[in-house]
Amino acid sequence: MSMNSYREVSSRSWGSRLAGSVSGILVGLLLVMVAVGLLWWNEGRAVKRARALDEGLSQVVEVAAERVETENQGRLVHLSGRAETKETLTDPVFGLKAQALKLSREVEMYQWRERSSSETREKIGGGTETVTTYNYDRGWESNVIDSDSFKKPEGHINPAQMPYDNWSQTASRVELGAFRLSREQLAKLNDFRRIDLSDSTPGLRLPPGAQLAGSEIYLGQNPGAPQIGDARIRFALVNPQDVSLVAVQQGDSFVPYRASNGNEVSLLEPGVFSAQEMFQAAQDRNRMLTWVLRLVGVLAMFIGFRMLFGTLRVLAAVVPMLGRMVGVAIGLVAGILAATISLITIALAWIFYRPLFGGGLLLLGLALLFGLKRSNQASAPVTADMPASAGSPPPPPPV
Incomplete structure (x- = not known):
C-alpha cells in the first residue's frame, strides 16, 4: 500500500x-x-x-412447529424449529446457485482514499493558524469514492463506477415446520457465511478477464499486486438453521403482537431458546x-x-x-x-x-x-463581618 x-x-x-x-x-x-x-x-x-415486553411474556403460549392449531389464531405464540427452504437462489450475473435462505454478492474495488487531519494553533491577538494534512493511500472499498472531491485529485483518479453492483436475494418461502416465516422475520436472519469458490461451485461462470483467487473472483491482472480499478467479488449465504420466535399466529404465518400501549413485539433469534430467554434478551x-x-x-x-x-x-x-x-x-x-x-x-x-x-x-x-x-459560595472572598486580628486597633465608635 x-x-x-x-x-x-x-x-x-x-x-x-x-x-x-x-x-x-x-x-x-x-x-x-x-x-x-x-x-x-x-x-x-x-x-x-x-x-410491552412484560405484557407479552404474560400472554405468550407454547406451540409445536409441526402443526398449525386453529385455536391459536390471533394469539401470541412461541415456537422453535428449523427454518428451511426448497428454493434454489441464483446470482443473475455469475450464475452461482445455492439452496439457502439468503444469497448475497459483495463487490469491492481497489481505489484511492483521502484522509485528513488538522492541527490548529492560536496566535497572539486571537487569530488561529490551521495546518491540514491530506493523506492519500490505496485500498479495497465497497462504494465508489469520488476522487473529484479530493483536495488534490491530480494523480489520485478513481474509476467513475463499479464493474458490478452488490446484490442479494432472499427465498420467497421459508418454512418452519408447518409454518412459514414472514418477510419481517426473514430480515432478522443475517448470519451470512462466506462461500469458498472453486471450479466445481454449482453454476459459477466467470466473465472475460476474471479469475478465481482463493475464495473470490478477481478482476485484474495480478491479485498479489492490485491496481486502481481492480475488483474482487465474494459470495455469502444464510444456511437453513434452527430458530426461535415469538409473534402472533396468523394463518400459517406470523404478524407482530401489538401491546395495549401500542408497542409492537416480534422476536426472532437464531438457535433454540425458551420464551423466557427471548423476552429477557429483548429487555436487555x-x-x-x-x-x-x-x-x-x-x-x-x-x-x-x-x-x-x-x-x-x-x-x-x-x-x-x-x-x-x-x-x-x-x-x-x-x-x-x-x-x-x-x-x-x-x-x-x-x-x-x-x-x-x-x-x-x-x-x-x-x-x-x-x-x-x-x-x-465557598470559593467567593469574604469581605464583611470578619473579626479583627489580635493587636489591631478597635474600630472607631459610631458618630
Missing part, C-alpha cells in the same frame, strides 16, 4: 472567530433543546417497550439502547453548552494561554450543567412515567445543583 500527502495552511482572524462563536450560540441553544427532547423521549420509549437490548441514547443526549447537551459559552473562550483567546484556561473552565461548567440538567430531565420523565424511581433521580439532580451553588 502506497501513501502520499498534501499539506495546506489556512488562517482565521480573531474577528472571524468571534462572529462564528456568536452564531454558534444559536446552534448551541438548539442542541441543548434537542438533547432535552431526546432524553425525555428516550425514557418514555424505554418504559413503553419494557411494559432495550436497556442497552436506553443507556446509549442517554449518553448521546448528555454528550449533545455538553457540546451545546460549550457552544453557548464559546464567545467567552474567543474573547479570552487574545492571549492564547488565557484562552486555554477559559476553555478548561467552560468545559468544566458545561459538563456540570449537562450532567445536572440531564439527570433532572430523566428524573422528570420517570416521575411522569414511573413516579417512584423518578423522585430519587430528581433529588440526585437537585443535590448536584445545590452542591455546585455551595461550592461557588
